[in-house]
Amino acid sequence: MSRALALLLGFCAQVGxxxxxxxxxxxxxxxQFGGVAGVDVERAGRTTAVSTEAAIGLLPPWTVSVxxxxxxxxxxxxxxxxxxxxxxxxxxxxxxPREWLLLSAYGAVALPAGDVAREVAESHGVPDVLFGLxxxxxxxxxxxxxxxxxARVPTPAGSRTVGTLGLAWGWxxxxxGYGELEGQLFGEARMQYAERGVAVLGLAPGFLVHSKNTxxxxxxxxxxxxxxxxxxxxxxxxxxVLF
Numbered sequence: 312m313s314r315a316l317a318l319l320l321g322f323c324a325q326v327g328x329x330x331x332x333x334x335x336x337x338x339x340x341x342x343q344f345g346g347v348a349g350v351d352v353e354r355a356g357r358t359t360a361v362s363t364e365a366a367i368g369l370l371p372p373w374t375v376s377v378x379x380x381x382x383x384x385x386x387x388x389x390x391x392x393x394x395x396x397x398x399x400x401x402x403x404x405x406x407x408p409r410e411w412l413l414l415s416a417y418g419a420v421a422l423p424a425g426d427v428a429r430e431v432a433e434s435h436g437v438p439d440v441l442f443g444l445x446x447x448x449x450x451x452x453x454x455x456x457x458x459x460x461x462a463r464v465p466t467p468a469g470s471r472t473v474g475t476l477g478l479a480w481g482w483x484x485x486x487x488g489y490g491e492l493e494g495q496l497f498g499e500a501r502m503q504y505a506e507r508g509v510a511v512l513g514l515a516p517g518f519l520v521h522s523k524n525t526x527x528x529x530x531x532x533x534x535x536x537x538x539x540x541x542x543x544x545x546x547x548x549x550x551x552v553l554f
Contacts, residue, residue: 362381445459529546531547
């Protein structure tokens, strides 16, 4: 199963607000000419994937981004695995008293990065093409998210198609004003299904803290059901700076 798929889903999310889950992709796009830069670190078993990202909003509903994933595996040097370009388009935004309803479509495609990077990506299941839809209800007290994505994941045995379904719910113990220090607790579920019957269902508690333009989040995804694969818990931490 793709260990770095969650990193790519997170990259496609590129947010313009602090409301975002840990493993599930949110539908937020940035304001025009707004930007974000960040680093994600994801560890599964003894393998660590490090993701860097940069994005900019070209129009209020349209964001473009560049993203790179590197893999640190025991017994091998840290290697670049993929460089992606991505885009996200907000399809629907409904403003209601004390809540937003949002729907977005997103996608990413890998750029050529050499034979070594290709071999690393295939060995660790880093997707080269991904498309998805994400939706959210955002309110002052908390948010709920849903996401569905399909990715092509090259492996040494050939490419496989991986589908991901994610659900998340977030709660703010103490809602703050704009720019104030604020925390949010998350409970999430993610189901991945790949060709040839490989499937993993995981549940994740996590939390997010933001202050002004800085966002920090941390979560642990525990496999609770597996088919044809032995999945490890996934620890994910990320820092993003918005400008």
